[in-house]
Amino acid sequence: MANTKLMGLFQDPEQAAGAMTKLKEDGFPVEDLDVYSGSPFPEGSFGEHEPEMRLYMFPLVGALVGFAIGLLWTAGTQISYPLVTGGKPLLSIPPMTIIMYENTMLGAIIFTVLGVLFESRLPRRNLGLYDERITEGYIGVIVDCPEERATAAESALQGAGAEEIKREEG
Amino acid sequence: MHNGEHEFTAGPLPTHQDVARDVLGRFQDLGHRYWGWVTVLAFLFLLGIVGFIIRLSEGFNDENRANWGYFVATLAFIVTTFTAMPVISAGLRLAKANWRRPLTRVTENMAITGLLVVLMLIPALIALPSIDGRLSIWFEFPLGAPGVWDVIGYGTLAFIGLALLWGVALPDLAAARDHLPNSTRQRVIGWLSLGWVGGVRQWRVLYQGSLLAGAMYLLTYPLVQTLMISDFHHGLIPGLKDAIIPATVVVNGLQGAVGMTLLTMYLMRRLGNYEKYFSVEQFWALSKPLLSFSLLWFYFWWASFITFWYGRQPGESEVIRLLVLDEYRGALMISFFLNFIGPLIALVWNPVRRSVWGPALVGTGVVIGALVNQVRLYVSAFSVADPSQHVLHPRPATQWPEAPDLLIIVGAISGCVLLFMLVSKIIPVVSIWEIGEGLRLVKVRRYLNRYARVIAKSH
Numbered sequence: 001m002a003n004t005k006l007m008g009l010f011q012d013p014e015q016a017a018g019a020m021t022k023l024k025e026d027g028f029p030v031e032d033l034d035v036y037s038g039s040p041f042p043e044g045s046f047g048e049h050e051p052e053m054r055l056y057m058f059p060l061v062g063a064l065v066g067f068a069i070g071l072l073w074t075a076g077t078q079i080s081y082p083l084v085t086g087g088k089p090l091l092s093i094p095p096m097t098i099i100m101y102e103n104t105m106l107g108a109i110i111f112t113v114l115g116v117l118f119e120s121r122l123p124r125r126n127l128g129l130y131d132e133r134i135t136e137g138y139i140g141v142i143v144d145c146p147e148e149r150a151t152a153a154e155s156a157l158q159g160a161g162a163e164e165i166k167r168e169e170g
Numbered sequence: 171m172h173n174g175e176h177e178f179t180a181g182p183l184p185t186h187q188d189v190a191r192d193v194l195g196r197f198q199d200l201g202h203r204y205w206g207w208v209t210v211l212a213f214l215f216l217l218g219i220v221g222f223i224i225r226l227s228e229g230f231n232d233e234n235r236a237n238w239g240y241f242v243a244t245l246a247f248i249v250t251t252f253t254a255m256p257v258i259s260a261g262l263r264l265a266k267a268n269w270r271r272p273l274t275r276v277t278e279n280m281a282i283t284g285l286l287v288v289l290m291l292i293p294a295l296i297a298l299p300s301i302d303g304r305l306s307i308w309f310e311f312p313l314g315a316p317g318v319w320d321v322i323g324y325g326t327l328a329f330i331g332l333a334l335l336w337g338v339a340l341p342d343l344a345a346a347r348d349h350l351p352n353s354t355r356q357r358v359i360g361w362l363s364l365g366w367v368g369g370v371r372q373w374r375v376l377y378q379g380s381l382l383a384g385a386m387y388l389l390t391y392p393l394v395q396t397l398m399i400s401d402f403h404h405g406l407i408p409g410l411k412d413a414i415i416p417a418t419v420v421v422n423g424l425q426g427a428v429g430m431t432l433l434t435m436y437l438m439r440r441l442g443n444y445e446k447y448f449s450v451e452q453f454w455a456l457s458k459p460l461l462s463f464s465l466l467w468f469y470f471w472w473a474s475f476i477t478f479w480y481g482r483q484p485g486e487s488e489v490i491r492l493l494v495l496d497e498y499r500g501a502l503m504i505s506f507f508l509n510f511i512g513p514l515i516a517l518v519w520n521p522v523r524r525s526v527w528g529p530a531l532v533g534t535g536v537v538i539g540a541l542v543n544q545v546r547l548y549v550s551a552f553s554v555a556d557p558s559q560h561v562l563h564p565r566p567a568t569q570w571p572e573a574p575d576l577l578i579i580v581g582a583i584s585g586c587v588l589l590f591m592l593v594s595k596i597i598p599v600v601s602i603w604e605i606g607e608g609l610r611l612v613k614v615r616r617y618l619n620r621y622a623r624v625i626a627k628s629h
Contacts (some may be wrong), residue, residue: 013610038603039186039603039604094309095308102319105390106322107382108386109329110329112382118362132349136345137606
């Protein structure tokens, strides 16, 4: 069955929070609700669903990969071509440390960028249901629901004081 | 609660919408004044390229290595000031300082200078003598040192800076995409916004990502400063064994970053009419770390100097004669005054700290002092004829700048400002979303016989 997306536009965050409460009371699952805003609100301000994210894993994995590459690169080349100089140890630890650190940071940032893009589902070619007033401070409450519940969602948004309601057929 | 010059009143604070309209209005306007400045800066940058080509035509031989001293000093100056600026926003965001909001974007936009730094690094590395037979942090490790690893280190910093700049600017790029009239510029901005809509997930990711990228910039900046001072200064002066010099240049970089931020904010107030964003609060707040870094400037310099002073080995005596007592004494004195004495005398006074002009004036002095100090450190090192000696002998004479050197200095600094101005027409120079978030957290309340500003803690 086709789903419908609705967006209620609110100038007042209090009204947007009220709309979220009403929608949840009316049985709309919190996972199907989203809030668009021009600046971040503290977690849970609208009673919204907190998305599960693992962004912190990306820099961690990237740092480990970078460190491993740095270690293999430096230690591997010195072990593969053993040139003992003046009886000193084969592995030259201080410069290896610098190179491993550089590679660790490089790996961490590359994976972080990839992580940010993946976790925030960017880039997206089509903005979908959206309104330009959101970047001016309006709040958009998004409801993703089956076609037959669209009227109930619309009346909940209307009842909470939405200035405008937009609709996108799935 | 009270900023000394402006008592808070019960009047309404601006809204997110007010800020968005104001910032985007200025952002949209590319007036004659803007293009006039861009033309002048582009011309000066071209002069710098002429100076560079003159130096390039003289080649990279060991005999004329000294010709590249001012080029490297300019590179070090950019790393110590412009490229250090994102450290300010990263640190203040981690510390959740509310007053940071209007100035974070200015400091992040300066990350673009990392590109110029990487480009300038390549000839600087070619001008370096071989690491064979001289002291170096690379020991006998031959695999591409120092060139490859310096480029990777500097490149990593530049990449982190650009990732930070772009990532944190996505919501404002989206605002510009939504509200600018249809044009090529608007389409480029729209493409750069990556389809940002401002959903809950996107904000959570942006918040964590900005902290992570900022922390990485903070962790990589000391590495770059360590490579700079080790490869282009410490390893070139026989007899110089200064264990704390990497820490010294990192602290100098933090001081330079604060100084350049104050100077940039002042110029944006005067030339860009951004008075309401860069108010006394920002200048006053930044003057405190500036005073701390100025005291640390002296502490680190003194800690290095006293080791050589009491050591008195022949090599050590020659080093302090070169860098402190004889050939570069004048440069040290200027830097000593502008980076330590001047800020100390001025910033201990509350009325100076609590003003726009006071911290801006001191910051300008700090920036000039930083340039002179880089000349002292790097021009002296590049003047040494044979870096493979055990003792510095003979000491090189003071090297004064020639016409190509002056062109390079002016051109490179103009290039940084030019890059900043160009990027500021793609990414708004004031962060709309961060100010918007901050405005929601602030309320002006009656407190006894006056009004006080109450700031909520987010997250």
